[in-house]
Amino acid sequence: MPSRRLAVRRSAIHGRGVFALRDIAAGTRLIEYRGEVIAWDVAHDRYNTRSDAANGTTYFFDLGDGQVIDGGAGGNSARFVNHGCRPNCEALDEDGHIWFFALTDIAEGDELLIDYSLEFDEGDAEDExxxxxxxxxAPECRRTMLAA
Ligand SMILES: [Zn+2]
Incomplete structure (x- = not known):
C-alpha cells in the first residue's frame, strides 16, 4: 500500500484484517477494493467451491445491483477489511470503482471495519x-454480515 498507512495483520475478529499504522482523519480516502466483478450467483458458487470457504473466508464486495467484486480474484489488501456492525470505514462508488474511506477518525492500531450489509436475491436470505x-x-452486533 502506497503510503504505508495500512497493514494487513492477524485480526481478533476474523482471519486477517487491515489495521491503521497511524492516526487517520475521518473522510480520508484509504484504498480501492479491487477484484473481478461477477454476478452474485457466480460468487456464491465460488464461495461453495473454494477451499477457504471452510473457514468462512469471503472476499466479496456487494455492489448492490446483483453483482459483487471478488477480491479473491485479482484483488488487493482491501479484501482483508473485515465486517463490523460498528464500522469506522465506508465504501463509496466512484465511477464504478469502490473506494474505502474513513467514516470516523481512526486511531493508530485500530482495525478497519466496513459494514458489509450483504444482500441476496429474494427468497435466498433465510437460507444464506x-x-x-x-x-x-460491538454491542450492537447483528450476528450476521447481511443487511438488517
Ligand atoms: Zn457484528
Whole structure:
C-alpha cells in the first residue's frame, strides 16, 4: 500500500484484517477494493467451491445491483477489511470503482471495519443467513454480515 498507512495483520475478529499504522482523519480516502466483478450467483458458487470457504473466508464486495467484486480474484489488501456492525470505514462508488474511506477518525492500531450489509436475491436470505455470521464484538452486533 502506497503510503504505508495500512497493514494487513492477524485480526481478533476474523482471519486477517487491515489495521491503521497511524492516526487517520475521518473522510480520508484509504484504498480501492479491487477484484473481478461477477454476478452474485457466480460468487456464491465460488464461495461453495473454494477451499477457504471452510473457514468462512469471503472476499466479496456487494455492489448492490446483483453483482459483487471478488477480491479473491485479482484483488488487493482491501479484501482483508473485515465486517463490523460498528464500522469506522465506508465504501463509496466512484465511477464504478469502490473506494474505502474513513467514516470516523481512526486511531493508530485500530482495525478497519466496513459494514458489509450483504444482500441476496429474494427468497435466498433465510437460507444464506447462517453462512455469514458476525462476531465483531460491538454491542450492537447483528450476528450476521447481511443487511438488517
Ligand atoms: Zn457484528
Amino acid at each position: 443467513h447462517d453462512d455469514y455470521p458476525c462476531s465483531c464484538g
